Structures are given as structure tokens and as C-alpha cells.
Amino acid sequence: MNSLDKAQAWANNEYFSPESRAEIQALIDANDTKEIEERFYRELEFGTGGIRSILGAGNNRINIYTVRKATQALASEVLDYSAKNNIETPKVAISYDSRRFSFEFAKETAAVMAANGIHAYIYERLNPVALLSFSVRHHGAQAGVMVTASHNPPEYNGYKVYWNDGAQVTPPNDKNIINRYANIERFEDVKVMSFEDGLEKGLIHWVGTDVEDKYFEAILSKAVNPTFSRNNGKDLKIIYTPIHGTGLVPCLRGLSDLGFTNVEVVKEQAQPDGSFPTVSSPNPENPEALKMAVDLMEKTGGDIVMGSDPDTDRLGVAIKHNGEVVYLNGNQIGILMLHYILESLKEQDKLPENSYFVKTVVTTPLQEVIAAHYGVESHSTLTGFKWICGLMNKMEIEQPNKNFLFATEESFGYLPHNFVRDKDGIASVTLMSEVALYYKRKGIDLVQALDKIYEQFGFSEETLLNLNYFGKEGSEKITRIMAHFRSLRPTNLCGHEISVIEDYEQKIIEDLETNEKRSLDFPKSNVIGYHFKNGSRLYLRPSGTEPKIKFYIMLSEKEGSLNQKKEKAMLATEQFLNFIKETANNC
Secondary structure, eight states: OOHHHHHHHHHHOTTSOHHHHHHHHHHHHTTOHHHHHHHHSSOOOOOSSEEEEEBSSSTTSBSHHHHHHHHHHHHHHHHHHHHHTTOSSOEEEEEEOSSTTHHHHHHHHHHHHHHTTOEEEEESSOOOHHHHHHHHHHHTOSEEEEEOOTTSOTTEEEEEEEETTSSBOOTTHHHHHHHHHHTOOOGGGSOOOOHHHHHHTTOEEEEOHHHHHHHHHHHHHTOSSHHHHHHHGGGSOEEEEOTTSSOHHHHHHHHHHTTOOOEEEOGGGTSOOTTOTTOSSOOTTSGGGGHHHHHHHHHHTOSEEEEEOTTSOOEEEEEEETTEEEEEOHHHHHHHHHHHHHHHHHHTTOOOSSEEEEEETTSOTHHHHHHHHTTOEEEEESSSHHHHHHHHHHHHHHOTTOEEEEEEETTTEEEOSSSSSSOOHHHHHHHHHHHHHHHHHTTOOHHHHHHHHHHHHOEEEEEEEEEEOOHHHHHHHHHHHHHHHHHOOOSEETTEEEEEEEETTTTEEEETTTTEEEEOOSOOOSOEEEEETTSOEEEEEEOSSSSEEEEEEEEEEOSSOHHHHHHHHHHHHHHHHHHHHHHHHTO
16 A cells, blocks of 8 residues: 555544544645655654654554554563563553643553553653653553653654663563564554543552652652752752743752752743743753743843753753853763762762762763762763663662662763662752752852863863764765774874774774773674773764764863863864764765
8 A cells, every 4th residue: 555545544444533534634635645655654663762753643653543552562562571470460650741642642551551451550740751760660560651752843742661670671672562563553453441441440540649759758868968958058049941841840849858949930931831832942952942041040140040851851051150151061960960979978978888870881981080089980881871771770680789879971861869760850950959059159150160170080072973864865874984984993083092992783892902802791782982092082873863973072181271171172173073074975
């Protein structure tokens, strides 16, 4: 069947709602062949983390039918896992963000689970990723579902799958779910039950504030210096924006519990609204998304701006320094958080022995230098918090005497406790407030605090270069670029001597100083990394979700004054950028 035939079949199928059928029939009547092709040229793919797409009727859109299909695949995996592990009462936890249809999709998820005999635990109100992960662990669930498209544009929604540890699903379960999803040929084959019947049969359970209370008790117990914060928190003027997402209620509660009561919220962005009317993209990594909060900071004399995305797993930060607004990048926020945790715990004589922290390979190596200074182990993983949390789970089982302190990735994600297994924007807001208060009481701002860290441990500058290549030709271009770098065996790049080359696809690490090759103990992934003798690093990888290749340039400078280090790093960054662009153009 071609796309038009599939569209006609959808419009004629009484299984679908009248509204859904009419939506497709209108496209047929308008002869909108381009839109019909977009909606029906393929089945919506279930990726390693779930599904994400534009909202709408059709096989290649996210709607209640594709959500049901995804849920049936997950339900089958949960039932199979439960049978093999003698679990008599399988459970799944569910949460949802502020996007359009998120609540409806969450209810459909619960209903399909109930139809499969699985108990579904769904929050009474929208809640962030961290509370979904906490619910999975609290209820002893076999899986979890977060209905969200994170910080994608408003026309999108998504469905993220978590496993019984509270982390995003990883092999082999993710591959099993993908295969089960692909084998569902007809939407009619999905088991369904009304949400009301699920409630009546005792298979669907509302999750109330009691679970939220337990989460807040847990994160409060991990505050770095709660006494100091409670005594002085009112002195920090915080500007916060949830950017129309899930963050307002939980973040304000987290701040209040810790004594941060001098908080002003951007009123225009306070309430959940899936159309995100005040921003082009609800992504706190982008300065544009924080503009209204920054304007409020300048108007009211705030000390710090913090913003979270729709599912409250990322945190953006801005401050005033020498009269200018400064937006901190994800590496800088992570550096400040890690250093504060270690320094403050040391000052209180509370830094536990056998401690470790986790980062991704594309996050600044300066954090490793800082951790080593305090006698704390560093561990690195592939990009993504599911790998960070997988390592946490492994450490918990294999080395239970080790104490987890902190996890971070450069893309504005942080986890300062071990009660959940994903980025936690709520705990990140409270931790960043602790950091800002700590330095305010010392009479310096966060830029000055970073400079002090750089003076002690060496300067580090991180730059992310995205090269976009679209369509089939673009995909082939990205493949050629990766192949070219994989074939290179240089001893230096841009005047930086190479000490180690890592190839995560071939799972080989090559030490150029000893000429030794050894196995790289990581999951196979299309990533190449260069370590330089001066501590700098360069990593490259294709994006898993977009038509682009990413280059992570991380430059370390240890010689000279701080200004000299910054100038050298800036010049070296330009050299690397020019080299990468020229090399890519020639591939």
C-alpha cells in the first residue's frame, strides 16, 4: 500500500475515532499529498528510549493509537520479564508533563497496561521525570512511562520508557521492546480497556501527594549544607521560570523546604501550557528561553535566574557579572555544583570515604581534576543519563561500599542524589541555590567563583560544534566524516600532542605513548575520542535523533595567568573549529 492507500484505510476504519478519521479525510479531500506522505510513508519508529513525533492522526504521528501500540509492546516485555522472575503482580509507574495530550496519553498507557493485567500507578497531577523515576523505585514497578517530548517544539509529544531500576531502558530490554513493537501489525491487535474500567477493577491506581512527600524527604536528606541554607536562604534573591512546564510546584517546594523563600516566579511562564506561548522553544539551554526571567532579574535585582524545561530534567542558569548578563553553560554549572559539593562537605568534615561521581565522556575533564583533588573517584560513560544510571546501578551491586555523590552531563543535566535514576531538575534547582548562596556569603558571584576554580585547577573551555547534513546525502556525508576520522592516526591535532585515541565502535583504546592497544569496556557506540597530553580532549559522534554530527572540543590550559590561559584556549578553539570544518568539507 502506498501512503494514499494507507490514509484512505485510516479514514475508512471505524476502529479510529470520528475526529481522527475526519482529520485524515480532510487531507485526502484537499489532495495534500505532501502531508499524507509525511504521516503514512512509514510506521512511527520505537527507538531505544521510546517514541517521539509530531502530534496528529496517522501511522507516523504520535496519537492515542501509536501510544497504545507502544504500550502493548512494553506490556508484553513486562509480562515476559515478570513470568521469568516469578513476579506475581507486575506494575508500571506513569507520569506526564504539560504538553498537549500528555494526560490523555498517560491514561491510555494505564488503560492498555490494565487490559494486560498489569497494575498501573499514575500520578493525579503532572509531575517531572524525577518523580516518575522515584515512583518506579518506590512502588517496586517493573517499568515506567514518562509522557513527554522534553524541550522539543510544542507540536511534539513523546513516550519515554524506564525499567525497574528507575532509569531509562537499556539493552537487552530496549531491543526486546523495539522488536515487539515492530511485530504489532494492526492497531486492533492491541489489548484495550477503558480507564474507568481499569480503576473499577483495581488495576489502575492514582498516585497522590504521599509519594511526592517521600521524594522531598529523600532529596532534603541529601542537601549539602541544610543548616546553612535554612539560616541564610532568604538572603538569596532567586528568579525562577518553569517555562510552562511541570516545575512550578515541585521546585518551589524544594526551595522552600531548604529555606529559600525569596523566590520570584515569571508569572507569564508559571502555569503549565503545552503551547509554550512565550518562547520559540522551551529549552533552558537557550538564552532566549530565559529572557523573561533575565528581564525580571534586572528589574528586581535578583541574584540568579534558573529555568527548567517541560519535564523538569534540565536546568539553565543566568547571573549578572560586572553589569552584564552571563548565561552559564552546562559544563560550568556542573563544575560549580561538583566543586561546591566536595568543598562544602570537606569543610563540614562530612565528605565520605570511597566516594565517586559520574560524567559522560563528552563532559569537561576538569571535573576529573577537581574530584581527584578531594580523593574522589571519577567514572565516565557514554552520552546520556541512562548510561550514567546504569553505572550507578552496577556500582551499587558490585561495590556497595562506594558512595555516590554526583552525576552530570554537559547538556544541562545533573543528579546530586541516588534516589532516582535520571536527571533531576528539582534537586538541581535546590543545589544550584545552595551554590549561589555559598558564594554570595563569600562576597563573589558565580563567574568569579568559576575563575577561582580555574586558578586552582587549570582553565577549561568547552565548545560544541554541530554540523548539519540533511537527507540521504547528508547521512552518507556523516558516515564519510566518521570513517575519515576513524582512519586517521595522527600524533597531534592543531599543535596538541595526542596521548590516547578511543574508538567506541571498535571498542579499542590506543595509547600512543606506549603503543599499546586494549579493549574499551563500554557498550558499542559510534564515537571517537582523542586525549591530548595537556589534558584537552576532542570527541565526535553522529546525533542519535537529528541529522547532524557533533564535535565536543574541550581545551585545558594550565600555564600562565588566568587571562593568558583564557586567551590561549580561545585561539586553540578557533584552530580546532577551522580544522574540523575544513576536514568535514573535504569528506
